[in-house]
Amino acid sequence: MAMQTPAPVEYSRATSVDDAIQQMANLNGEARFLAGGHSLIPMMKLRLANPGHLIDINPLEPELSYIRQEGDEIRIGAMTRHVNMLESDLLAQHFPIFHEAEHVLADPVVRNRGTMGGSLCQADPAEDLSGVVTALKGQAVVRGPGGSERVLGMEEFHVGPYMTAVEPTELLIEVRFKVKRGHGSAHEKVERRAGDFAIVAASAALWIENGTITDCGLACSAVGPTTMHISRAEQALIGQAPSEDLFAQAGAMASQDCSPSADGRGPVDYKRHVAGVLSKRALSRAAANALR
């Protein structure tokens, strides 16, 4: 068996967020930040990624690993590992979808390494956490040379398969979520075996006050070139009273609006069908936990 090893690469450790950004600027953006490494290192082995230099940001864990409430926001640092999001009481209390999605994302050993920032910046259209952040309308904070920061919504953030709006000299440092009353959320996934990437996954978030849906987020994974944001369904739900009929209509929209391709995980019509069913289920469960 041929041994898979990354091609020769230079390696340095970051000592602070600003140092990481400075090192990247000195290399004119021609390096990659190494977080959990569970996408980047396999891609380097396969020569799908060929960085000449890795800037290891694992030493930034003390600075960038946190889940905390600030005012009406929950803020998650980019180096927060999946296991920390899975086990966070604060997240479970405010956004139940995190526990559900993290529980089915990869396996426990991978979850010990993979990070929030790595998941988002890898922008794999089949990955679960990107769907969660999209449904919750998370805001990504990226910092560039000189300390300048930009705040990006997920529509801006995802620009294509494995492509984000984060510039080569920028680093994702944090993701922010607004805490609003009447929240419920749920994640549904169909996979071939435990820990695999989804055949299809649906992430749903609802905010319900006085019997009316005041806000809504719906995203599907593995059924398009990026995480699919089903904005037509969101529009259709806002201002309505939650009902199974309404969620079935939203599911039908997800089914129509996604754009899956046929592969070893199934044909197009099957994936469209599953996207509809899972969207409806996720919305129903989100409504149930919003109203509990």
Place this chain on the structure above:
Amino acid sequence: MQVSMSINGQAHSHDIEPRMLLVHYIREMAELHGTHWGCDTSNCGICVVLMDGVPIKSCTTLAAQAEGHEISTVEGLEKNGVLDPIQQGFHEMHALQCGFCTPGMMVTGRWLIDKHPDPTNMTDYEIREAISGGLCRCTGYVNIVKAIRWAAAYEAAAATGGN
């Protein structure tokens, strides 16, 4: 580059290429061959070792990333010639056929028992989930679950003097 780490309590330091994976460092530099190297894609869990007490896939970690950390491998389970209960459990329950996945399974099982608040009452689901990052192609999963449970029960009995 120079990399230094502790493996099973022993200091190791070598001049390596930055691209060297931790699994190859452990096998070729530290010459500890108990950690196996399997799928190379972080799917099979055979290369699992503990870094600061937490299981990681050593085929998907650079040796450079282990700088200054404590690594424990399957060789670290046995203490003074006495097998760890997880190793005894695999023996008692015949939890291996070809033995290739065994190091990763035992290290993962050891971690599960150590972190579980009530190891003697672990559910099958909890054990199966914990080892879900490992593949056994002999499909001996039933006996692996039994072995982990055996180790937890053995330790509880030993702790209360009822062994």
